[in-house]
Amino acid sequence: MKVILTGATGFIGGEILTQCLDHPSITSLVVLSRRPIESLSSHLKAKVIIMEDFKSYPEPVVREISDADACIWAMGTYDGNHQVEVEYPIAFAKAMMQERRGGKFRYVHLGGAFTVEDQDKTLWFMPTARRGRGLGEFIMRNFAKENGCEERWETIVMRPSGVLKKDRFMFLNPAIVDTIGFIRSDECAASMIDVALNGSTEGVWQNSAMVAKGRTLLEQ
Template identity: 35%
Template sequence: MKLILTGSTGFIGREVLSQCLQNPAITSVVAISRRDLPAHEKLQVALVEDFLSYPDCIRDQLKNADACIWALGKARMPNNETARIVSLDYTLAAVRVFQDICQQPFRFIYCSGGAAERDQTKSLWFMQDYRRIRGQVENELLVIANKHPGFGVYILRPAMVLARDMSLRSLAFGLGPSVKVDDLARAMIRLAMNAANDVERNIWENTDINKGL
């Protein structure tokens, strides 16, 4: 299986990459990244300057992939314009490329967030703009999935993501909904490999992730 990964230098993406490289069923990982990564026999790095543009040399590296795990993002966005570019524009630009050059059926695994709001008119009491942007990404991806049956979209909506060695009981913020990063990565990989119990679903909540899908 050939898998595309974004966000491989981030908190979640690093864990996904580590598990992918250890998984014998995944024969090739292409990491789309702005900077190089440590060498590994299964890893290719597609170095990009702009996540809105994929020149032919990058497309050649991505060609014929079976799935993508999209874990690109920032913990804190400086403003709504940046949030829209990173969350929405980068994602949709990549999806258009994947539809052109990758295998069919193709599985696109998107790491969203438990607070994302798909109802663009709903009044929210905190981070309303960013939550609506994340919800808009989900809406756009689901429209694409409905229009293109060969392009499967699976959205994971984790709450607080904790390091694998953190104890849920020892942290005050762990009292709320949370998931450990290794469990989240494992769930995304299972969906990418079409190995979940119910791949007809599009959205997986934090409780689903903690149950192992």
């Protein structure tokens, strides 16, 4: 399968990148990035496309990505920046549908456990960030319906809670980690990649389901 990845230089995106490169079902990986990624310069499976503006997709870029099977959108902010959370993903979706001809495209969106789609809901902590990310989730979940492409586009939102580095806090009992509501970065990445490759009957995945799926995959 051909997969597109954004946010590859970030904490979670970096782990997704590593696992994508090792996954036998992913034969081609297109990374959309603002800057070069030196480790991928000679990788046979990966191609990095430098994006000067994530709101604009030149024709050569559209041609390169339009035949992909899925995208893992791991780009996000901690402050709910409207341009990054809303404008960037919607620009990507419209560019994809511009030239796509066959097969349903699967879009896996990295959200968060505390995001809120209701923009009028009263929030007592991090209101701007939670609403901003929630608005991005809402718009992307409804993209296919709003643009008449339900036969060609599928959105799945993943909502991890606190994400821990995979090689940190290994001394913690998994039961304690589960009770607190954390997820390891490798569990998060594994669950997102699996959904991108195999689809899901659920349109939204909460943290507990991601932990269970990721843990099972990593134990195989």
